[in-house]
Amino acid sequence: MNPPSYQQQTRDLIDGLKAVCASNGLGNDGNEYKIIVQTFLYKLLCDKFAHEIKRLDPKLAQADDWIAAWQKLPKGKRRDLEDALPAETPILTAEQLIPSLFNRQAEPGFARLWDDTLIAIAAANSDIFAIKTDDGEKVPLFDRLSEYVTGSADKRDGFVRALFNKLAAFSFERLFAQKYDFYAALFEYLIKDYNKDNGGKYAEYYTPHAVATIMADILVPADQRGKIRNAACYDPASGSGTLLMALAHAIGEKHCSIWSQDISQKSSSLLRLNLVLNKLVHSIPNITQGNTIAHPVHRDPRSPSKLRQFDYIVSNPPFKMDFSDFRDALDSDANASRFFAGIPKVPAKAKDKMAIYLLFIQHIMASLKRGGKAAVVVPTGFITAASGIELRIRQKLVDEKMIAGVVSMPSNIFATTAPTSPSCSSTRPAATTWC
Missing domain, CATH: 1.20.1260 (Ferritin)
Incomplete structure (x- = not known):
């Protein structure tokens, strides 16, 4: 045997x-x-x-x-x-x-x-x-x-x-000596039982490997693999890092650095393990545990008042949550350019349904280098909204030619979403168009 x-x-x-x-x-x-x-x-x-x-x-x-x-x-x-x-x-x-x-x-x-x-x-x-x-x-x-x-x-x-x-x-x-897919399956098995917090919000810690692979393939087509050097890759809501791992393997672990921030202690711990598993230990010093929206730590080293700019950004940010405690602090002159489309108001009821993902999208747009590429998971409502912050963000994406395409995901592919969730992919001007 x-x-x-x-x-x-x-x-x-x-x-x-x-x-x-x-x-x-x-x-x-x-x-x-x-x-x-x-x-x-x-x-x-x-x-x-x-x-x-x-x-x-x-x-x-x-x-x-x-x-x-x-x-x-x-x-x-x-x-x-x-x-x-x-x-x-x-x-x-x-x-x-x-x-x-x-x-x-x-x-x-x-x-x-x-x-x-x-x-x-x-x-x-x-x-x-x-x-x-x-x-x-x-x-x-x-x-x-x-x-x-x-x-x-x-x-x-x-x-x-x-x-x-x-x-x-x-x-x-x-x-x-094992390959990435081995580690991806191992990591998924390791954390599969830790999806019971917050009502089963497994997606806080893990994005399905298949989704991560699709997003990495979009950002790094086959004809570009092995040709990219010194790429800075970022996720402002990294969770356990599945998206970043797929992106790093598409680029090549030796040819990229990983940068991230996530408010969850558990996510940061799991991400560190993921980096060790996937030969990305050199990027652990770039990992931060903290509130990206209220306290973004990755700053331009030459101009600390500005956000650091990244070559690639991938993210599956939280869609809705109560951020009323620090909402008003965000509405400042210092954040005016970052949150150009506005900050969601605090509703009289259902504070937990505040659309925090709209802040993450704007943060990502402000963090993307000219010529850089991003792939971001968003809810269907972002694509269909006819007014408000959603429309203003979409208008800027179109006006500045940052949008390259939308990929519709199957229903229930994420543990925390029932309706179809599209992945909205964007690039800065001069970047390759994917679809």
Whole structure:
């Protein structure tokens, strides 16, 4: 019988981690996603480090205990290997790797040992892996995960031992040669259970892979692939980053940088994992957790009062939500050019139906470089509205020749939408027309 595929092994690991959480009272708990995502990320980073060290010194790959063989190398040789690691590789010590901790799991206080290890890894790799909030604070790579388990120290020790029994079952080392579609399917499986917040608004975190691929194909036609260099790609409501990942793979990970902002802590955490999975670690410092509409952080470095301009923008922004708390603050001279078509008023009833997507569209138009390209998901009503902010935005798109076409999406393709949702694609002047 053939051994399980990498994809099945990975799914089994995810299922196993979720089962451990459930058996410790954390199933569907608000902190479960943190444990699953960060434990999975710890596994990835450990195996990535092992993969790169063995690649640099093939003799280590042949050793029965590669960690012991690595530690026996002269200090200078170990330092040379570590210095030669690719920039996206985490800095780890032998004691922080899964096999080393696995061998210590019988020790009392094992949960605290793992928590301390996670915090140390986060601190040592802060420059590479930390994301920032819109006020400049860093969001570390890891939390003290065992502390989400209520009960005695013995119970937390048992919880972490159970996690390690899952982590040590197989290695991801050969996984790093896999292609994008593998990671897209893996990521979708990883977060599929975290769609229950806010009444099941899964689209807050994830845009279907098929939609992301269509949008990337529109923006980067086949005849342009492999020819684009140094492209800055942006999503002002990035969620878990599916649109950005598809775009980056169409352009080429080495030939683009990813920029994003999203108000959701969960989304930012998932996006960071997505960047690690998809060989885009170099863009993690460009990821911001914060309110894009009220506090856009990506500014022109030469003129900070202006928004940074991007070559490509993709977005599936939230369509409607209550932003009445900061609505009036947006109506200022500083925002006059950004929100040229106006800011939705606060309705007497149903504040949660304020059309915030209209602000995102205007923000995207202000952030798109001349000659740049954008693809944005919008509700059908944007196309059919005969007056108001919608009409003024459409008029500007037409007058300035920014609109290239509209692609109608099937009904129910997004988890939060019942009616048909078109994807409105736009370009600045001089950009290629798609349809």
